[in-house]
Amino acid sequence: MKATAALKPLNPRNADTKYVGLEPTWRVQPTEGRISALSHAFGWYNYFYGKKEAKDFVVAYLDMHEQTKTARQIRTLPDSQMRLTTGWLCRMSMMGLQLSDHEQIQLDNLIAELVAIKQEAQAETQDQPDEPAKPNIQDRLREKVSECSAELEAMFDEFVTAGAKMSADYKPIVLMRGMNVAPQMISVISHHWKARLSEFEQAIDGRDSQLVEAYSFLTKIQLRNCVKFCEAVINDCGAYVQIKKVERKPRKVKAVPPEKRAAKFKHMAEFPELKLKSLPAASLVDKAEAWLYDTKKRKLIHLVADSHTQAFTVKNNSIIGYSTAETQQKTLRKPADVVKAVQAAGKPAARKLFKDVKATETAWNARGTENLIILKSW
Numbered sequence: 001m002k003a004t005a006a007l008k009p010l011n012p013r014n015a016d017t018k019y020v021g022l023e024p025t026w027r028v029q030p031t032e033g034r035i036s037a038l039s040h041a042f043g044w045y046n047y048f049y050g051k052k053e054a055k056d057f058v059v060a061y062l063d064m065h066e067q068t069k070t071a072r073q074i075r076t077l078p079d080s081q082m083r084l085t086t087g088w089l090c091r092m093s094m095m096g097l098q099l100s101d102h103e104q105i106q107l108d109n110l111i112a113e114l115v116a117i118k119q120e121a122q123a124e125t126q127d128q129p130d131e132p133a134k135p136n137i138q139d140r141l142r143e144k145v146s147e148c149s150a151e152l153e154a155m156f157d158e159f160v161t162a163g164a165k166m167s168a169d170y171k172p173i174v175l176m177r178g179m180n181v182a183p184q185m186i187s188v189i190s191h192h193w194k195a196r197l198s199e200f201e202q203a204i205d206g207r208d209s210q211l212v213e214a215y216s217f218l219t220k221i222q223l224r225n226c227v228k229f230c231e232a233v234i235n236d237c238g239a240y241v242q243i244k245k246v247e248r249k250p251r252k253v254k255a256v257p258p259e260k261r262a263a264k265f266k267h268m269a270e271f272p273e274l275k276l277k278s279l280p281a282a283s284l285v286d287k288a289e290a291w292l293y294d295t296k297k298r299k300l301i302h303l304v305a306d307s308h309t310q311a312f313t314v315k316n317n318s319i320i321g322y323s324t325a326e327t328q329q330k331t332l333r334k335p336a337d338v339v340k341a342v343q344a345a346g347k348p349a350a351r352k353l354f355k356d357v358k359a360t361e362t363a364w365n366a367r368g369t370e371n372l373i374i375l376k377s378w
Helices: 034-048 051-064 068-075 084-094 101-122 137-161 172-179 183-205 209-214 220-248 335-344 347-356
Strands: 289-294 299-304 313-315 318-320 328-331 372-377
Touching (some): 034 084, 034 137, 034 209, 051 084, 051 101, 084 101, 220 318, 299 347
Antiparallel strands (some): 289 299, 289 372, 299 328, 313 318
C-alpha cells in the first residue's frame, strides 16, 4: 500500500449536514452495533453522492493499494456500471474502517465484477457469441431482497433526516410489493430489522453505552419513533407473506363452496359446560373479523383480517390472510360471562369487552383444534 497522508473528511457543502452529520470516520472500530454503524455510513453517502463519486472512490482505493492497472480499467467504465456499495466500502476503508474478512471478500468480488464488465466490453464480438449462462435462481432472489433492503434503508434514512416523525407516508409493504420480493426471502429483511429494533431498545434503556453514544444525535422521542419504524417493517414483513399466500392460490374456473373449502378445519360442534354451539367452519371463509373460544385453555380469540387482503379464509386446518399484529388472544377468568357478552355484542362493543379483559394479549397460531368454538364472524 502506498504511504499517503491522512484523508480529510468530505465536505458536501450542504445545509442538510446539520441533520445527518458529517462524513463517518473510524477512529474507533465498531464492534457492537456494527450493522447500525455501517448502515448509517451507507445512508450518509447515499444522501450526498452518486455513481460518479462512487467510481472516483474505487479508483482512489485501487491507487492507494497500488493496483494501477485495475484502477485504469475502472476509470474508463461508464458511471452507470457502478454499484454504489462498491464505492462506499472503498471510501470507508480509506477513512480507516477495518473491513471484516467477509466484507473484504465482498469488496474484492465487487471490484472483480467491474473488471469483468470492462474486459467483456473490450472483447471482440463474434458472429455467433456463446449464449450467456443463465443466472442462478437463488442469486436472483438474493439480489432482489438486497435491493429491497437497500430501499428500506434509504426510507429509514429519509425518516431520520425528516426528524424521525412517524407518518403514513412510510409504507414498507408498498416497497416489498413493488419489488415483488420472494416471500421465502422476507425473513432476511425481518431478522435485520429485529436486530435494529433491539439496538434502539437498548439505547433507550441505557443498557449499552456504545449504542447510547452511537444514537446520541437522536432524542428519546425520536428513538421511540425509530422503534415504531422497525416494528412497522417487521409487521409488514408478516403481512406481506400472508398476502403472497393468498395471491399464490390459482384462479379456479369453478367457485368452490365455503363448506368444502373449510371441510378440514378442526373445531367442536358444541360445549355443554357453557351451553355454547359453534358456527360451522364455513363461517370463517372470506371474512373480515371473527371471535373464537378455546374451551381447553379458556382463551378468547379475536381474529382480524390483514388490512391489505381485507379478508381471511380457511386453507386446510389453518387461517390465512389474517393480521399477525391485530389477531390476539386472552385467557378468561370468568369465561361464561365474557363469552356470552361477546356473542350478544356488535363489533365495537365486542372489541371493547376484549380490551377490558385484564389479561396479557398473546399471538394465536391460526390453526384449528378439537377444542375450538366459533362464536361469531363478520
